[in-house]
Amino acid sequence: xxxxxxxxxxxxxxxxxxxxxxxxxxxxxxAPVLDIKRFEDAHALGxxxxxxxxxxxxxxxxxxxxxxxxxxxxxxxxxxxxxxxTKQDSHTFxxxxxxxxxxxxxxxxxxxxxxxxxxxxxxLVGHLLIKNVTGIYPASLSRKFIYKYLRKKYRYNGVVIxxxxxxxxIKMIYGEYRAVKKAFEAGNDIxxxxxxxxxxxxxxxxxxxxxxxxxxxxSRINKSTRRIINLKEKYNFSDSLEIEGINIEEINNRIxxxxxxxxIE
Numbered sequence: 121x122x123x124x125x126x127x128x129x130x131x132x133x134x135x136x137x138x139x140x141x142x143x144x145x146x147x148x149x150x151a152p153v154l155d156i157k158r159f160e161d162a163h164a165l166g167x168x169x170x171x172x173x174x175x176x177x178x179x180x181x182x183x184x185x186x187x188x189x190x191x192x193x194x195x196x197x198x199x200x201x202x203x204x205x206t207k208q209d210s211h212t213f214x215x216x217x218x219x220x221x222x223x224x225x226x227x228x229x230x231x232x233x234x235x236x237x238x239x240x241x242x243x244l245v246g247h248l249l250i251k252n253v254t255g256i257y258p259a260s261l262s263r264k265f266i267y268k269y270l271r272k273k274y275r276y277n278g279v280v281i282x283x284x285x286x287x288x289x290i291k292m293i294y295g296e297y298r299a300v301k302k303a304f305e306a307g308n309d310i311x312x313x314x315x316x317x318x319x320x321x322x323x324x325x326x327x328x329x330x331x332x333x334x335x336x337x338x339s340r341i342n343k344s345t346r347r348i349i350n351l352k353e354k355y356n357f358s359d360s361l362e363i364e365g366i367n368i369e370e371i372n373n374r375i376x377x378x379x380x381x382x383x384i385e
Contacts, residue, residue, distance in 0.1 A: 134184040138191035143364040148194040152184040154231040156204035164209035178231040199246030202228025210247040214289040242279040261302040285313040309344035
């Protein structure tokens with residue numbers, strides 16, 4: 121859309137998305153994607169990227185983030201440090217980034233750095249193994265990486281979220297229990313995993329036992345809990361569900377107007 125519609129229509133699209141989510145009772149969106157597009161649409165990122173260079177991705181992505189936030193939606197920027205740096209798909213393989221950190225920091229991590237400066241609420245860390253940096257684990261499960269870059273270098277104290285641990289890149293290599301354990305140890309505040317009900321129950325029970333045995337510190341969990349509570353307080357979230365209702369026809373007309381002006385079939 122950045123090529124045919126420009127900033128105006130990206131902002132309008134973000135406004136519609138935020139409105140739909142808010143009126144439907146949602147308060148969080150795993151967007152925008154701040155990865156740089158370097159491959160065809162068949163790539164894992166598809167057409168979700170906002171540009172083929174860091175400047176466009178930063179400019180448009182931050183606008184989307186701000187529009188979502190303005191409507192009371194927590195914006196989760198992703199996939200840190202940049203899925204566009206590899207052609208492999210983390211849904212099926214564990215992608216390996218061979219670029220040196222200097223290049224990643226200069227290009228792929230730049231939009232995230234700027235989004236943090238602009239008030240990012242939450243950051244999703246991708247299942248991306250960075251050669252000679254994250255060891256045998258991807259960034260999402262690497263304490264060294266999360267703390268060295270997000271927490272220290274970029275001074276980010278917001279919520280850190282894993283990508284889905286059910287992805288084959290993680291589950292097939294590490295297994296659900298080991299992956300969740302490593303995600304805790306790495307410093308993630310929210311861990312995303314969509315296993316079957318019995319798997320989830322077993323994993324949660326094992327994590328509880330690790331806390332009881334002191335292998336995962338309660339203070340570590342309390343830090344994450346405080347970050348999540350701070351975010352809820354920022355947006356004044358409550359347990360009550362308020363759904364305003366949506367005028368579908370009016371929303372569809374606005375979407376169609378954007379599609380026509382952007383020449384989207």
